[in-house]
Amino acid sequence: MTRRYDLQVHTDASPCSSTPPERVASAAADAGLDGIAVTDHDTLANVDAVRDAAPGDLEVIPGVEVTTTEGHLLALDVREAPPRTDPLTVVDRVHEQGGVAVLSHPFDTLRQYYETDLEALADAVDGVEAVNSRCVRRRFNEHAATFAAAHDLPTTGGSDAHFPMEVGRAYTAVEGDGSLADAVRDGRVRPSGRGRYLSGHVATKLHQFRTASDRAVSRVMSGRSP
Ligand SMILES: [Zn+2]
């Protein structure tokens, strides 16, 4: 039996998303997923709210997208947000809590990415996200897949959704039973779905623009000059 998990989903606990937990849960159910990892930036704040809103057959993995001093790192199946520090320390903190550490869009040079200590990092992590729907250039995901293959690391997929319609655009196919964390550790995972998606970024820009214009409007309404 193959299960499908979107292993990178944001909610409005992330500054760049305005999707409330209930919408994330319903979007995941609508996409027919078996599970999602809620991976807000450096916080677990909305995991319980997503789980409370989720139907019983949707598994919700507590996760964090950690801002390291290099790239982003997915901490999956954790109870505490790891500190924002160097990647190798973050991986240790994830493992200390029994979680799995996956490099998030590791070579997307238009966002935060990894460039030093790559060999040590490859030895330390449990997996590499090789399909991220928000990578604008195909080669960013290809680079991640090549790196994973060269180091014999499992690969995952995630939509990196910041809007409900993005949930499930990319996902991780999981073979066999048992926990998602064990499946990553055992390499019973492979990424699938769409790896390149421009309109998500356009929607983010629009969201930022709207937020900025809302602020401008409320300044005018309150009689304050900008
Ligand atoms: Zn990221």
Ligand SMILES: [Zn+2]
């Ligand atoms: Zn993300």
